[in-house]
Amino acid sequence: MPAHSAGTTTRSESRDSGTGFMTVGRRKFLGYLVAAPTLVVVADIGRQAAWGGAQASAAALPSPPQTPEVYEFVDAYRDACRPTNPLLAVEVKEDGRVAFALPRSDNGQGIITSFAMVIAEEMGIDPSDVDVTLADARPELMFNQLTGGSSSTYSLYTPVRVAAAIAKGALLDAAAAQLGQEKRLLETAGLTIVDTAGRAIPFGELSRLAAVPVTTAAEVVLKDREEFTVLGKSRGKSDALAMVTGAKKFAMDLMPEDALPTVICRAPDLNGFPDGGPSNLDEVRNMPGITDVAPIGNGIAVRARTFGQAIDGVNALQVNWNPGTVAGQSDEDIVEGLRRAELPLVTPPIPGKTLEQELVHFSRNGSALETNCAIVSVKDGKAEVWAPAKSPISGQKIAAEKLGLAQNDVTFHVIPGGGSFGRRLFNDNIQEAAEAAKAIGKPVKLMWDRANDCRQGRVKPLCVTRVRAVVTDDAVASFELRYSGVNMEVDEGLTDVLTSQLIKAPGGNLGVSETFWEISVHTPYNFGVNTRAMVETNYGFNTGSTRNVYGPDTCTARELMIDRIAERLSKDPVDFRTEFVKTDRLRKVIERAANEADWGKSMPEGTAQGIGVHQEYKCATACVVEIDARPETVNRNIRSARTGPRVTKVTFVVDPGLLLNPLGFEAQVQGGINDGIANAMTAGLHLVDGSFVEASWDNYFYTRQWNTPPEVNVILIEDSEYPEPGGAGEVSVAATMSAVVNAFRRATGIEPEYTPVLHKEPFPEGFTQYPTSPPIPASPTNGLEFTF
Structure with missing residues (x-):
């Protein structure tokens, strides 16, 4: 039987004048017992929580609240998820184990373990008795199958708790009927319900008894924080042993029938593309192990019996390339363009009172331990995809478009990933694998090489920050932050989430990047007139967030200026911050x-x-x-x-x-x-x-x-x-x-x-720039010479 959630029926709230936080009393939640042969429960939750209140020192000039202080990205994402929370199910299987298909992607952050703990807490069982898997792409979830912005726990914590609590309640009801006992006298012991006489009924048997023929509403009261026995206690990752022993299966460990290694030959320039086909196509096709060579949108796909043979084929190809999107340009060219695009500062400089700084933040690579990879297999008009993906619904859609199939004819299996750092929010790997499978007409197991993961993969975009502060004798009268950056690309799935919330956000109907900026960047200090603004320019880079979007660069610009202001006022940096920070x-x-x-x-x-x-x-x-x-x-x-x-x-x-x-x-x-x-x-x-x-x-x-x-x-x-x-x-x-x-x-x-502050230092002695021809550098063979 599965369990779902549906809405808040009672609520008691009060604002604590000492902390500024909203305190939430003991609440009832409404969920559903879903019609199914075994116990299934789902949940849907109303809006909760508030930030702490603002406090100003006597000297500080109070600044009005900025959007993230009342509504930030995780709030927007949770709001976008609410309509489809009732589609998330906690299920008690016939063998008594509890199962949950997590609509998020675990790339090492440990949310599989966290949600096993959440379910175990409400059901009174051990987390090891909960099987959390990653759900296949489910288009009906709409926005509720996206992983990013540190939002997974915040958005799912309460809905999953409610579903688990209702599941336990249904098991207790079934056991009470079977044992002729009052429900309050029963408790869980392992995967059983026991009464005061020691009689026990296994979850598996109760799951069948608790199943309902018609979806039924059910109320539940969640545990108080003081009652927790699982949550709040440290627990290692449930898959840690499998990781270190090699037992854990990542995408490239999977062996679907006939899915052979496939590698892409790429241009030396960023986003260059072939000018016609290879001049030695037949020669490469006849190399050992090569099964297929075919052009795709941005390169040439080579399929072979092994990845080594595929790489040999890629490096043997003779291709003429068109220039890339930033051909002939270097960092300083991009920086100068960003400076010209910068939005003006509002407060004019005042001689002797104004501090101003500029910081250039160079591009950063977000390449994960596991490079971009995906498996695509098409048979009988149906396709299957296996890949680590944080936006699988978008990936499923892309695969369908590239394969010429309907979206519901593509099954997308979300595989645990070996790191993400923003990279898995994009489905470049899915697009290329689908293009290769279509062009070749056979299943492919596509993997990027490490060199091109760095050269052609997604990067944190280069940007320039500028801060101007007007400082009086004992306070900051104004503080202005400007950000000028290469366009930060946003995946279609995240775009849909943000656009769905634009009209609701305090900033109104903004563009996608501006919305993310508006609900994520702020200055948490009382600095009088406090403004921040951004502009982005598309220079043709492949970009994305690399473990935080705008935060690290804008925070660094802000905090560096705060140290300078503290010096101007002859204050210790810590004392200055505690005096001017907004919240306790x-x-x-x-x-x-x-x-x-x-x-x-x-x-x-x-x-x-x-x-x-x-x-x-x-x-x-x-x-x-x-x-x-x-x-x-x-x-x-x-x-x-x-x-x-x-x-x-x-x-x-x-x-x-x-x-x-x-x-x-x-x-x-x-x-x-x-x-x-x-x-x-x-x-x-x-x-x-x-x-x-x-x-x-x-x-x-x-x-x-x-x-x-x-x-x-x-x-x-x-x-x-x-x-x-x-x-x-x-x-x-x-x-x-x-x-x-x-x-x-x-x-x-x-x-x-x-x-980084050492960015312009000479490269260290021994640094070797890998050539772009052949496209994939040879692997080193002298590693043992440098062991200890």
Whole structure:
């Protein structure tokens, strides 16, 4: 029997004058027992929750609230999901196990484990007895099958709880009837219901008895937070052992019949395309293992018995290429164009009172451990797709269009992915695999090579931020932020979500990028006249978010300026923030981070602390880092490595709201910390003459072992007054990035002009730029020479 949810029937709310939070009393929820042979339950929930109230110090000039302080992206997404929440089902199977097809994509963030815990909590069972799988694409879910923006837990937490609680209630009703006992005297024990005499009935038997022939409404009261025995306790990922032993199946581990390895020959320029077919087509088709060679939209597809043979075929092709979309251009050309497009600042500069800064934020690669990949098989007018995808309904639609099929003739299986960082929101892999399967007429197992994942894949777009602040003797009279960027592409699925909410958003009927900006970027300080505005220009790049959209760059611009303002007013950076920050919730995490990190302690010359603060995804965060910029650290000798100053300690404090799985949340924070360090220090792409220099992980300078801080302390506020779970996936990137840039400035005395701050340093000795011909660089064969 499955279970669903339908609406709030009673509600008791009051505003606590001390915290500013909306407190929600014990509530009843309405759901449905769905007509089915076994127990199925679904749920639908009304609007809940509120942000903390604003507080201003005596000196601060209050700023009016900005949109994200009352309604941010996760709110918009949750609202878009509400109409289809009743289609989500928790089911008790005939064997007694509980099942849930999760309409989200797990790419390592651990939501499979989290939702097993949520269901187990309400049903009184162990999470190991809950089977959470990833749902196939379901077009009827509309907006409710999209993963991104750290929204999964926030949007699904209550609907899934309601469905699970109703399922348990139905099992108890069935057991009470069978045992002749009052329902209140029964309880769960494993996958059974037991009475006071010790008599037990298995869930599987009760599931058949609890099934209903006609969908029926049911009310339920959810557990209070104080009653939790599963949620709030740390639990490792349910698939962790399978990951490290190789038992976990990713897309490329699957072996559908006749789906052979397929690789695309790509242009040397970004978004270049073939000028006619290969001149040696027949020769390549006759190479060992090659089964098919066919042109597709942006390149030439080569299908073979093995990936090695497919790569050999790609590298043997002789193709003339048309120029790409940024042919002949380099980073500085793009930067100058963005400067010309910048929106004007409103407040005129006042001599002696105005501070102004510009930061250039270079493109960053979001390439995951698992490169772009997909399997497409077409038989008898029906197609199947297997791929890691965060927008599978959009992917299903794209596959159908490319294959010339109706959307309902395409079955799209969502496979757990090996990382995402915004990449899986786009279905480039699905489009290419479908094009190849159509052109070749056979099943394909398509995988991108690592070099072109970096050269041709989606990147965080290059942007320029400008901040102007007018500072009085003891306050900030105005604070203006401008963002000029290469167009941030948004997948069709996310576009649909945002456009569905445009008319409801406080900003009114804005465009998609402007809407995302409006509901995600804000300045959480009382700085008088406070404006922010953005403009984007399409330069023909392949772009997307890379673990947070606008937050890291705009937060870094803001927090760097705040350090400068504090200096102008002769105030300590922490004291200044606690004085001018708008909410007590943020003030508390700033103070806690400063205390835990021993802020202001004596440090050797060439080292320093830095702080960054951010509020997004219903979380409040503060990060304090220590950096070592002394010559012996900067110049440490590591083969072919970007070294430079090293972050030696990170203290990260987050108020996560309702904390479901502390271990899982901490893991996400740790990953985001390393992203923040990379963004601030070393990880940037260099566009030269129409293509990116970097072409693999070994020459893209992400945070490596020699740059990872030896000491990382993550502090989760476990008694948060915020009543709902915040998002973990991207929460730590922005505050960390800004803290590192501030620490770098204090340790070196260098005023940052761009991020990463080492972007314009010469490439390290031993750096090798991979050639674009052949398109796929040969794999190294000398690795053992460098082992320890």
